Every structure is written in structure tokens, then in C-alpha cells.
Amino acid sequence: MSRNFDVYLPLERAYSREAMLAVELLDAVTLERITQGVEVTATGLTGKPIVNYGGLFVWLKEDTTNFQTLLVEPGPRPFERVEIPAAQVNRPLHTVELKPLANYPFSPGITAIRGSLIESVPAQGVAPVPIAKATIRLEWLDEDGATWKPSPATFVTDKDGDFTFILRLAPVQVPTLDTLGNMSIRLFAKRAAGAEKHQQFQLLQGRVTDATYAWDQLQ
Known part of the structure; x- marks a missing residue:
């Protein structure tokens, strides 16, 4: 046969x-x-x-x-x-x-942000207003403690203002880490209309972090 x-x-x-x-x-x-x-x-x-x-x-x-x-x-x-x-x-x-969605099954060792971009922190019981179609990019602080290195990737928020950003570094790229293993990060959000703002914070390397960013609190 x-x-x-x-x-x-x-x-x-x-x-x-x-x-x-x-x-x-x-x-x-x-x-x-x-x-x-x-x-x-x-x-x-x-x-x-x-x-x-x-x-x-x-x-x-x-x-x-x-x-x-x-x-x-x-x-x-x-x-x-x-x-x-x-x-x-x-x-x-x-x-x-x-690009991964928020429900992607990340393996240990991946540095990523599952984030949401909203207009402002709402009052209790009030739904937040999402910002859709905003472009998200990141910079990380090099081991020299002075140079900010841009991540080549960009991600765009969906209709709910959500995004998932993966920060992938080459073996030769070494960030500054604090005693807890946190990287210094700058997150930039650019609205579809063109305005861009940012926020600086610490991000734990090798982990997936969930966070919400309010536009009126960005610089």
C-alpha cells in the first residue's frame, strides 16, 4: 500500500x-x-x-x-x-x-514589561482612560553609569492601552545594576499625535514586571 x-x-x-x-x-x-x-x-x-x-x-x-x-x-x-x-x-x-501579547508564557530569565498606558490615575471605582496607538521605547543605563543605550525594539499600545516590551541585551551589553539586580530604565511613550514623554525607574533584570503608566505623571 x-x-x-x-x-x-x-x-x-x-x-x-x-x-x-x-x-x-x-x-x-x-x-x-x-x-x-x-x-x-x-x-x-x-x-x-x-x-x-x-x-x-x-x-x-x-x-x-x-x-x-x-x-x-x-x-x-x-x-x-x-x-x-x-x-x-x-x-x-x-x-x-x-511580538508577544500579555498572555505570552515567558520563561525565567526574560526581562520584559507588561504595561498599560492611561491618561491619568482614576478615582476609585472609575475606569481608566487608555491611550491607544502610542509607541513605546526604552533606554537602559550602561555599566559606565553615564551612557543611556537605546533598545532597538519599539512596541505600540493596543486599543486598551496595553503593551508588552521585551528588553533583550547582547552578551557584550552590560547594564548598571544596583544591589538588588535592578537596571536603570527610561521608558518613552509617544502618542499618535506626536507628543513624547518619559519616566525613569528601576527594573529587575531577568523578570517580567507588570506596571501601569499614567501620561500626566510622565515627564
Whole structure:
């Protein structure tokens, strides 16, 4: 009795086909490739992607003239939805780091902030007013005690003002730590209208911190 087997294309061939698009999905926390549980769509292309042996989503023998948007729907997985205009997609290979939601199962040793940005601290019994679509970025204090280093990542608050920020340092990057293992951090929030404010605080390295930031208390 014959049996059907999955057929995968070699990784090196994923880049070499003419008029083709390849997409690499990475977990922004672990940097591992994601191949299952998500839906990847390229609007304007007639075919659907296949996952090759190397873990890339590839469209083969496609005319990309009508390519409009790259969409990544995470489904039940704890990542943000991604929508990228075709003009911003690198070809033939584009890498997307999927950003975690607040319910992401962080492993020990990860430095991250599960935060909320609101207008002001509300009175008891009053719901806070969230600030949506604000861009969040961080700076950390270098071991020299004087130089503030920017984290390359940025995150955007959702409709509820929530965001999850991962602070990932290279082995050669060494922050200033106090006796409790806290890093000195500057968090910057920039509203969609353009105004930016910040707050400086201590953040425990290697832990996930839950915090709420009120716009009227930022500097």
C-alpha cells in the first residue's frame, strides 16, 4: 500500500526562484522560527504559501506585480497581528518578529514589561482612560553609569492601552545594576499625535514586571 509523505523544498532553493516571496516568522522573545498555528497571507498573490524544509513560508512561481499586503494572523497563539504594506516587504526574503501579547508564557530569565498606558490615575471605582496607538521605547543605563543605550525594539499600545516590551541585551551589553539586580530604565511613550514623554525607574533584570503608566505623571 502506498503512503503519502510531505514534500519539502530545500532551504537554499527558497531564495532562488524568480518572482517569488519567502517569509520567515520569528518569536520575538526566543527568536525561534514559527511554522505552525499561524496564517500567513499575501493579498494580491493567487497562490498560498507552503512551509519549506527550512521553516520558511514561500510562494513559488508567483508574479508579485499585484502584491499588496503581507498579513500574519496569529490565531490562538499569543502574538500580535501583523499587517505590512508590500512596499515595506523585503524580497525575496522578509523576516517578521512576532511580538508577544500579555498572555505570552515567558520563561525565567526574560526581562520584559507588561504595561498599560492611561491618561491619568482614576478615582476609585472609575475606569481608566487608555491611550491607544502610542509607541513605546526604552533606554537602559550602561555599566559606565553615564551612557543611556537605546533598545532597538519599539512596541505600540493596543486599543486598551496595553503593551508588552521585551528588553533583550547582547552578551557584550552590560547594564548598571544596583544591589538588588535592578537596571536603570527610561521608558518613552509617544502618542499618535506626536507628543513624547518619559519616566525613569528601576527594573529587575531577568523578570517580567507588570506596571501601569499614567501620561500626566510622565515627564
